[in-house]
Amino acid sequence: MPAPLINCLATTDPLADVFSDGSVVRAMLAFEAALVRAEAKVGVIPQAAADAIETAAKERDFDLAGLAHGGLRAGTIAIPLVKRLTEKVHSKDSHASRFVHWGATSQDVIDTALVLLLKRAHSLISSDLVRLEAALHQLSERHKDTLMLGRTLLQPAPPVTFGLKAAGWLGSIRRSRTRLDRAFQETAVLQFGGASGTLAALGDKGIAVGSALAGELGLAYPDAPWHTHHDRLATYVTTCAVLTGSLGKMARDISLMTQTEVAEIAEPGGEGRGGSSTMPNKQNPIASVMTLAAAHRVPGLIATFLFSMVQEHERAVGGWQAEWPAVAGVVEATGLAAASMAEAAAGFHVSEERMRQNIDATNGVVFAERAAMLLVPTLGRHAAHELVQKASLRSIKEKRRFSEVLAEMTEVARVLDKQTLLAMEDPAEYLGVAEQFRIRLVSGSERRDSGDKKE
């Protein structure tokens, strides 16, 4: 099912499907079916009733009309859905219908259905991340010697390699995937507490039913119901948000590099991508645009989710009711960003030539730090910085090589010979430990060396 048009720049087709009406209802009915199976297994309700309910819950022609409307009036779609399901069962087996939703409350089906949807979504996002990481790894290796400008505050700085830049993207994205997998493990748990979270309606069978139910749904069974303690969900969505921030950083870098004036990279084109309705020349960086749009959306949705954590007693007044669109929005945006960057990273056109030209076009001014480092030991920090600044400005103004301008300054000439000054402007010689950092990043040394090691 495609996304609603109003939302179509905010998700991918597969994620739009996860949060579509059919998918939402199926997840809720999966809960109701698994519940009665578990209850029959534990001996709380008759097996025949469970079978009848499960059969009804699996029907595809489920009459959805009015569910949304009924949900709004009831304050939850669980109520009209349980009502429909009961009617459906009743029409075939009036006795069995008595056991629909037995011992559960609306929140149980609402929260667990959301977890089931997240399970599908997490697997989609994960596989896009794996693709993306592989593409970035390859990109980094291929460009380990490709020189390009460093840029701080969008102004030229000493050179880096494109391999290092790609490795930086990779590092942050891989860290977030590790976090997201861990958060998912924590989040993929059953919610099942009944009216007040004590499973009172099931007498002393609550935990037995709950464990069986979790097993049926392929979810872990938590220490206790979490109806108004949504910290696990919060951890999942905030981890998505951190990932989207990193994807947004990558997209911002790319969108800047695709500027015609910079022209260091181009996104892959392809059918229907990057055009304009009026400018046939356009090759817009759509993957970056979509990723940045996602990075614009997510922070606000996270604020909503976090606000909504302040939930009253055993069922919130407004808090959880605001959650579904927020969670869906975050996950959809994260998935869109991951899929977009994965598609782009697999097909970037990189211009090593323009990268080199952009360094050269600075006339060597980006080596001002290097010049200062050479002069400071003799002249002191203050004098050296002043000299180098003066030379930089002159080089920019007069469009002459920085080394040439420096060579003309007597204070400089006294300390550095022409040879040294010329060598100073070779970018390949001013990369420090860029390659070592790159290797550490792509090899994931972090996981062995740092704080994660003890886990």
Added chain:
Amino acid sequence: MPAPLINCLATTDPLADVFSDGSVVRAMLAFEAALVRAEAKVGVIPQAAADAIETAAKERDFDLAGLAHGGLRAGTIAIPLVKRLTEKVHSKDSHASRFVHWGATSQDVIDTALVLLLKRAHSLISSDLVRLEAALHQLSERHKDTLMLGRTLLQPAPPVTFGLKAAGWLGSIRRSRTRLDRAFQETAVLQFGGASGTLAALGDKGIAVGSALAGELGLAYPDAPWHTHHDRLATYVTTCAVLTGSLGKMARDISLMTQTEVAEIAEPGGEGRGGSSTMPNKQNPIASVMTLAAAHRVPGLIATFLFSMVQEHERAVGGWQAEWPAVAGVVEATGLAAASMAEAAAGFHVSEERMRQNIDATNGVVFAERAAMLLVPTLGRHAAHELVQKASLRSIKEKRRFSEVLAEMTEVARVLDKQTLLAMEDPAEYLGVAEQFRIRLVSGSERRDSGDKKE
């Protein structure tokens, strides 16, 4: 068209319809049709071409399949839509198809379509606000003498009237409606600038076409295109947000008053409202819950919109692409809050009896301020406060009348006789200028007295 289930607690049916696929496409096609009408009028394109395009744009069987998907790949649904429209026209009149979208850019149709949707939404919200204000006015008048506890930090404070409380809600909501109408006037303007905002493709006819187009669509014609200057839209949505904040305050008050332990007010019930899937006794305050859910959602969406205002040059990279769901979300939530409170306010069950009992149950301790005011002139602020505090604590602890406890204290007895102390506990005698404030609020004196006066 109903809301998607994932979103069904976040909007009303009529607003879900405004932002439904059919409505979005109709608004975009309305722009395309009006554009060619205007261009024919000004003589930029042939009238026959305009007619053919308008006819195609009015077709109901418009093939929508793939629009969402195409929009995602193109970075805007305007591109696939214009393509479809062109094909449609072409199949009937190949010459006319040349003039589809003539001189416009995607952003023109995207932004103007959004304004057209807001026009429908604004009228829906406004009429709910009018209903709500009328109900609150009536409520305030009816309860101008109904005494109830003031409550600060959820602790008892000197009494107010329920009429004053309702008038306070009314005042803030009416101020926001005035602001929202003004913001709407500002926002209901055409966006039409062509590729770079100069209408270059229309030569010197740009303003003539623009004015005619605005007229066709019933929108004002602004000073200039606003493709990357979305301050008017921002004003509209932030004004919605302020209104929703006020509606949320009202809903919070009501949800607190519906607690069984307080029981001063109940929301009207009705078919399908306020039940539970497992607790047949429940009478949940669904209108307040929905309004509070809206108040949880909006602040985060506003953060998204505001951050999206930082748009690059003549077309943003990520900024506007994040706008549609944010604007729709804010407007839907605002409308849901307004409709919910309007429905509730028209049918509140108010228990004057419980309001009075809740005052009485404090044993007079809420008149501590009054006692202090009586004692300070003689005893000084510090001594008076200490005495009154001691008496309050004893009254609470021993569950005795506050006046009685005070009367036993020699320092008090020296200053105040029993008569005065007893009279002190009559809530009707300690209302200050509550009624005057109430009258000022319901009569809207603000609009005459304050900063708004010149309008």
Added chain:
Amino acid sequence: MPAPLINCLATTDPLADVFSDGSVVRAMLAFEAALVRAEAKVGVIPQAAADAIETAAKERDFDLAGLAHGGLRAGTIAIPLVKRLTEKVHSKDSHASRFVHWGATSQDVIDTALVLLLKRAHSLISSDLVRLEAALHQLSERHKDTLMLGRTLLQPAPPVTFGLKAAGWLGSIRRSRTRLDRAFQETAVLQFGGASGTLAALGDKGIAVGSALAGELGLAYPDAPWHTHHDRLATYVTTCAVLTGSLGKMARDISLMTQTEVAEIAEPGGEGRGGSSTMPNKQNPIASVMTLAAAHRVPGLIATFLFSMVQEHERAVGGWQAEWPAVAGVVEATGLAAASMAEAAAGFHVSEERMRQNIDATNGVVFAERAAMLLVPTLGRHAAHELVQKASLRSIKEKRRFSEVLAEMTEVARVLDKQTLLAMEDPAEYLGVAEQFRIRLVSGSERRDSGDKKE
């Protein structure tokens, strides 16, 4: 008083001073002094007591130690402040001390003090906006014929003038100043309601005292107290946020134009501006950076404020307590953005040469829309777009003039002669109604034409 270091990139010196401890305390004491003056005037307390209190409230050596700590424990700094003031008065005139804070509650002094601080802040922001608008007006006039690239999605688009771009900034900023002045008028009102908002402690004198108090403080007297109805404040801060969004858009444009590869504009330098601790060559666009930082901060603070509007009954539990830092943060950021852009706009170095070169460097591809417009009437929309797209790609790939490539295509040559193709690439001839839009923007025609017209 300077800003705390942790906050020093988030405000200006004058605004840091407005929200400094001394200023906050003075605003609170100004309320207490004006209160007793008003009460003496109305005859509620003795004039001598008012005099004594006012004298104490004006002392500069006010002992502030522990106020912050006491405020945290009490949940409001009004309580420890009133305590100190009372002690101070008491040490000179024990009788007078009884009338300190007479009839008021903490919230009255807290809210009104905030309004008094906003009054100072608003005047600072306004004067920076006036400077900024004047600079932009001048810039727009000076560059009305300066051609530069349009840029959509950071890709080249048909040309605009720098005068139009500056006028676009001006238009949005001026609209927001108008809104901000209006919001300030609404917000500059007294809060005075006593414990529950009825002024019960003042008997029937509440409104007389309130009116006099408002007059003393130079504030308007509203219809009623607004202790838990903060919609006016909300309007002020959201209007600040919309303004900051527009300033952020201007700063983003500038920061992009200052890239070495673009080099169309430079911010003015000056003592201590734009350097680096290690790169002596740097000329960083600090004003834009600070403005963008402000635009990053404000949306989140607005979310906080809006969420805080949901305030319980007559005094909120958490809501207003979160307000002060949020309001101060928004106003400081807005003022920083306004001051930064005002300073920058007054001293921009604009390179008309580079602007022209950047157009030329596209080899005419930005006129693809123009070419399409010329071809569509003969070839149809689809064929024309395909041809032009092919020519664009070839021009980019082969680094040849677009017109030259087009001229070689037989389908094109049939329709357009060389002369037409060459003329097509003159940017000055493809500006549409840019100058008319510019004039409308700088002359503020909007205010006469649109929804604002009645003001």
Added chain:
Amino acid sequence: MPAPLINCLATTDPLADVFSDGSVVRAMLAFEAALVRAEAKVGVIPQAAADAIETAAKERDFDLAGLAHGGLRAGTIAIPLVKRLTEKVHSKDSHASRFVHWGATSQDVIDTALVLLLKRAHSLISSDLVRLEAALHQLSERHKDTLMLGRTLLQPAPPVTFGLKAAGWLGSIRRSRTRLDRAFQETAVLQFGGASGTLAALGDKGIAVGSALAGELGLAYPDAPWHTHHDRLATYVTTCAVLTGSLGKMARDISLMTQTEVAEIAEPGGEGRGGSSTMPNKQNPIASVMTLAAAHRVPGLIATFLFSMVQEHERAVGGWQAEWPAVAGVVEATGLAAASMAEAAAGFHVSEERMRQNIDATNGVVFAERAAMLLVPTLGRHAAHELVQKASLRSIKEKRRFSEVLAEMTEVARVLDKQTLLAMEDPAEYLGVAEQFRIRLVSGSERRDSGDKKE
């Protein structure tokens, strides 16, 4: 150092001190001192120079005047600070001054100083959390048999124990502490990359210096510099936010239970806590209020931080410049919430009597679910729910025992005898597996059973 007054309800004294000017400058100077020590150790600079710089960096009389102002103009306080430090060293040893800040860039000192501040803050927060958890554990044990109303949507629901409620708070807070410790481990890493993140100025010695520097500062050495990859910091602050959400939930519950009409719990009083400036009777729940205020502030600050992750190339334009106040704000709020709840939890006054009375006051209606469960097997879901609902409404309306009303209904009497109906209203008999859930929560079984187990 106390908090600024404008901010004093937003932090604790110890955390205000962490982010005070003195503390910020000391952290930055600690970096500069450790840097030169590490460089001397590796042989990059003379030991004597390192000694001289370290001596200067330790001076307490560091002249701070103008740092904030200089920071604003430079876009970072690192620049004026390095300048002052250089002057200071120079006045004693002009040769040594050449090696100040050798090879580092502003961002290195800025980011690492922030990490050092977080180290202090984390330890403060952790110890408050440990105190809080201990208090909640004790509270839960003490009240494992204390019956109280469940409440869903603020309406009465089947009973729970106060021990279970406290265990629920404990569970979510302990999960977040585990997450926060893990996030801290990840975040406590050095930032050191030089101008472009390659440490070019240190030649091939970059990693040796970096490792030594990390060791000097007690931080881990990461795979690579993270100047524009702030995902670790983001994980720390979002984890704080999730914790604050859980603390806010606890505070909301408490504030609701302290309502006079509910009166089930009271916060501990104490000098200066909970009073009013005008109402001597007040016992406000200040700890809950402060915690809720924190929960209002944090979500917006998180939105700011997440937005700010989209950082350009090797140094952001606006992104990181917005970070410091956001990080400080989140950490201060989190610490305030943790400290407030720790103080409160250690001294709650719990009224078991009122808890029981509030159950009784519902006249048994909260056992409607139980009644339905008893009737459904015989009567079917629909008929049973209808009957029970009718009985509930009658019980509420006529203020009679629910069981009594039920007993009068013939359809009910046929199925359930009086004995059963009476027993049905014993709350202790309708607790399901509340105690088992409680035990699982307080014993932290989650850590053994669920997704975290492999760690």
